Amino acid sequence: MYKKMKKIIILLVIAFVMHLVWENTQAPLFAGYQSFSQHFPMCLIGTLGDVLITFLVFLFLRLLKKDNPQTISDFFALAILGFIIAVLIEQHALLIGKWNYTLVMPLVPWLKVGLSPIIQMTVLIPLSFYITRLFTNRSLGSKV
Numbered sequence: 001m002y003k004k005m006k007k008i009i010i011l012l013v014i015a016f017v018m019h020l021v022w023e024n025t026q027a028p029l030f031a032g033y034q035s036f037s038q039h040f041p042m043c044l045i046g047t048l049g050d051v052l053i054t055f056l057v058f059l060f061l062r063l064l065k066k067d068n069p070q071t072i073s074d075f076f077a078l079a080i081l082g083f084i085i086a087v088l089i090e091q092h093a094l095l096i097g098k099w100n101y102t103l104v105m106p107l108v109p110w111l112k113v114g115l116s117p118i119i120q121m122t123v124l125i126p127l128s129f130y131i132t133r134l135f136t137n138r139s140l141g142s143k144v
Helices: 001-031 036-064 072-094 115-140
Strands: none
Touching: 001 036, 001 115, 036 072, 036 115, 072 115
């Protein structure tokens, strides 16, 4: 039980660090977030949401597979899931006016959502699991 809890904590810490960096890096692509002092509080809140999403994906995997991602196809499925989650979040946020993009935000054709947040969830969700797997295999001596 302790090893499983430790793996979850490691996953969430890795996800937190990566998403916090990404959120603050992409912030100037969103309207109203041009300076660090303007965007950091919102980015921190967004990062906590990203970590919650990562945790929910972890729970979903446990229900579905009873195991952590092991194969390339597992990580590819995580990327697809991250893509779908990001598109839904972005479309909803734009629809209700939660945020807007600046003119420099590249948009995904046909979906009309920002490319940066789509790449974020498509890449960072599977990468969080992969790095956790590498780290815990080395430090705990077992499969993640």
